[in-house]
Amino acid sequence: MSVNFDKLEIRNYKPLGEVVFEYLRNAILSGELKPGERLMEVTIADQLGVSRTPVREAIRKLEKESFVIMIPRKGAYVADLTKNDILEVLEIRKELEGFAAALAAERMTDEEKDAMNDVVESFNRSLAHMDKKSMIDSDNEFHSMIFKATKNQRLINIIYDLHDQFQRFRLIYFSEFNNFKEIQESHGRIFDAIRKCDADRAKEEAENHVDSIRELVNKWIAE
Amino acid sequence: MSVNFDKLEIRNYKPLGEVVFEYLRNAILSGELKPGERLMEVTIADQLGVSRTPVREAIRKLEKESFVIMIPRKGAYVADLTKNDILEVLEIRKELEGFAAALAAERMTDEEKDAMNDVVESFNRSLAHMDKKSMIDSDNEFHSMIFKATKNQRLINIIYDLHDQFQRFRLIYFSEFNNFKEIQESHGRIFDAIRKCDADRAKEEAENHVDSIRELVNKWIAE
DNA sequence: ATTGTGTATTTTGTATTCATGAAACGAGGA
DNA sequence: TCCTCGTTTCATGAATACAAAATACACAAT
Numbered sequence: 001m002s003v004n005f006d007k008l009e010i011r012n013y014k015p016l017g018e019v020v021f022e023y024l025r026n027a028i029l030s031g032e033l034k035p036g037e038r039l040m041e042v043t044i045a046d047q048l049g050v051s052r053t054p055v056r057e058a059i060r061k062l063e064k065e066s067f068v069i070m071i072p073r074k075g076a077y078v079a080d081l082t083k084n085d086i087l088e089v090l091e092i093r094k095e096l097e098g099f100a101a102a103l104a105a106e107r108m109t110d111e112e113k114d115a116m117n118d119v120v121e122s123f124n125r126s127l128a129h130m131d132k133k134s135m136i137d138s139d140n141e142f143h144s145m146i147f148k149a150t151k152n153q154r155l156i157n158i159i160y161d162l163h164d165q166f167q168r169f170r171l172i173y174f175s176e177f178n179n180f181k182e183i184q185e186s187h188g189r190i191f192d193a194i195r196k197c198d199a200d201r202a203k204e205e206a207e208n209h210v211d212s213i214r215e216l217v218n219k220w221i222a223e
Numbered sequence: 224m225s226v227n228f229d230k231l232e233i234r235n236y237k238p239l240g241e242v243v244f245e246y247l248r249n250a251i252l253s254g255e256l257k258p259g260e261r262l263m264e265v266t267i268a269d270q271l272g273v274s275r276t277p278v279r280e281a282i283r284k285l286e287k288e289s290f291v292i293m294i295p296r297k298g299a300y301v302a303d304l305t306k307n308d309i310l311e312v313l314e315i316r317k318e319l320e321g322f323a324a325a326l327a328a329e330r331m332t333d334e335e336k337d338a339m340n341d342v343v344e345s346f347n348r349s350l351a352h353m354d355k356k357s358m359i360d361s362d363n364e365f366h367s368m369i370f371k372a373t374k375n376q377r378l379i380n381i382i383y384d385l386h387d388q389f390q391r392f393r394l395i396y397f398s399e400f401n402n403f404k405e406i407q408e409s410h411g412r413i414f415d416a417i418r419k420c421d422a423d424r425a426k427e428e429a430e431n432h433v434d435s436i437r438e439l440v441n442k443w444i445a446e
Numbered sequence: 447a448t449t450g451t452g453t454a455t456t457t458t459g460t461a462t463t464c465a466t467g468a469a470a471c472g473a474g475g476a
Numbered sequence: 477t478c479c480t481c482g483t484t485t486c487a488t489g490a491a492t493a494c495a496a497a498a499t500a501c502a503c504a505a506t
Contacts, residue, residue, distance in 0.1 A: 013295060013296075014295070015295055015488095015489065015490090016489075016490070017283070017489085017490090040456095040457075040458095041457075041458075042456090042457075042458095050490080050491090051490060051491045051492070052458090052491085052492090053489080053490055053491065053492090054489085054490070054491095056280070056458090056459095057279070057280070057283050060240070060280050060283055060284055061283060061284075061287050064284055064287040064288065065287065072236060072237070072238055072458085072459090073236070073457085073458060073459075073496090073497055073498065074457090074458080074497095074498070074499095075457070075458070085377075088375045088376065088377045088378065089377060091375055091378070092375065092377060092378050092381070095318065095319070095322045096315075096318070096319075099318045152311045152314055152315065153311065154308075154311045154312060154315060154385075155311065155314070155315050158315070158381060162377075238458090238459065238460090239459075239460070240459085240460090263487070263488095264487075264488070265486095265487075265488095273460080273461090274460060274461045274462075275461085275462090275488090276459080276460055276461065276462090277459085277460070277461095279488090279489095295488085295489090296466085296467055296468070296487085296488060296489075297467095297468070297469095297487085297488080298487070298488070447506105448505100448506085449504105449505085449506080450503105450504090450505080450506100451502105451503090451504085451505100452501105452502095452503090452504100453500100453501085453502085453503100454499100454500085454501080454502095455498100455499080455500075455501090456497105456498085456499070456500085457496100457497085457498075457499090458495100458496085458497075458498085459494105459495080459496075459497090460493100460494085460495075460496095461492100461493080461494075461495090462491100462492080462493070462494090463490100463491080463492070463493085464489105464490085464491075464492090465488105465489080465490080465491095466487105466488085466489075466490100467486105467487090467488080467489090468485105468486085468487080468488090469484105469485085469486080469487090470483105470484085470485075470486090471482105471483085471484075471485090472481105472482095472483085472484095473480105473481095473482090473483100474479105474480090474481090474482105475478105475479090475480085475481100476477105476478090476479080476480095
């Protein structure tokens with residue numbers, strides 16, 4: 001009859017190491033912790049009011065995600081992100097997101113297509129109102145739906161990983177995109193191809209989408 | 224005049240957590256630790272003569288590599304590897320190794336091509352002597368050289384990661400391949416395309432290479 | 447002033463201890 | 477016999493303690 005509070009608590013339970021991990025990960029992703037910055041265990045532990053143990057766990061995990069680099073007996077530092085790093089990321093993204101779009105064209109169910117249509121329309125509405133925050137949300141949702149439609153969880157994880165790395169770069173170097181109109185058109189073309197189960201065109205359009213990002217970055221690199 | 228021993232020791236120094244990590248990783252990769260098997264911290268710590276701390280670190284890292292799954296307050300278990308998992312892996316491998324071969328065709332230097340030629344010949348010699356171990360080495364080397372030639376370290380890491388996951392599957396389920404002749408021919412075609420800087424054909428041949436593995440697996444799944 | 451050396455401090459690496467939740471066991475009752 | 481509930485044992489989560497390496501610093505010698 002009454003809600004089982006124990007169960008709820010159990011569900012919500014997260015080891016401290018996990019909490020610290022997410023905290024630090026977010027701080028790095030948002031650019032709050034800058035490349036090269038040192039991560040000292042006691043400092044972080046004191047800040048968060050925990051002991052060194054969970055902090056160490058968190059740092060180890062971040063290292064595996066290559067968000068920090070560790071030098072034995074010296075310490076951990078927020079990983080650098082060079083221009084070359086980001087070009088590597090975009091090179092892979094182009095290939096994998098193109099691939100994902102092609103798979104999506106083959107595997108997306110009708111229900112998923114309907115839901116996707118809603119997202120596209122939502123993006124358009126947000127664009128009409130110039131609601132930037134809402135556009136970003138819809139944009140993320142749009143791509144997530146493509147990835148999910150591949151039904152390949154590993155592929156999804158890899159792509160998200162690459163997105164995170166790019167996201168960090170973006171927040172560090174140039175804080176915003178403004179080419180929403182272009183994004184809208186690109187989404188339209190990608191979705192159209194997927195809806196028509198045209199894998200080749202979906203792939204091409206998705207590749208173009210990433211390429212336009214790459215061009216932006218290249219232009220930025222050239223300064 | 225004398226070698227600087229301090230430096231050498233420093234170079235060789237590895238934190239215990241790292242040692243344990245590699246030990247467990249290898250045990251899982253080699254199938255010594257089987258899917259579902261429980262990893263108990265004290266047990267492993269006693270076996271290796273260390274405390275729980277480095278063992279915990281190792282397990283956390285293995286979790287991030289999805290070699291183990293952790294259930295909070297319950298424990299860590301060697302991750303399962305289902306047939307579907309391996310099909311996911313192969314689906315991505317096909318795409319990425321094809322892509323890598325195409326990049327290699329565009330970017331491989333003449334020196335790298337010479338070295339690669341040596342590896343191909345070495346493989347052929349080993350095949351003539353039916354030196355299986357040597358063939359496996361050459362095979363690995365062959366593919367490594369393609370990946371390195373992409374000059375995209377992130378791409379290389381992702382592909383190696385997928386290889387490791389497949390390797391685990393292979394050792395658990397069917398202990399050996401015997402289609403060396405087929406591999407030889409496939410290598411020949413891939414290398415020929417790369418040498419001629421024919422990216423499209425390199426991609427196609429590399430994709431076929433992975434596809435032939437996929438067919439083997441599919442046949443095995445059908446039993 | 448600069449270099450070198452020894453000491454103090456800080457920080458990481460590892461072990462140990464304490465706390466708490468989860469599973470195993472067992473006794474008692476329906 | 478089987479179920480329930482409490483106790484006990486065991487494993488993990490987290491904090492603390494201790495060891496050893498790296499760094500900072502001060503002071504002496506040239």
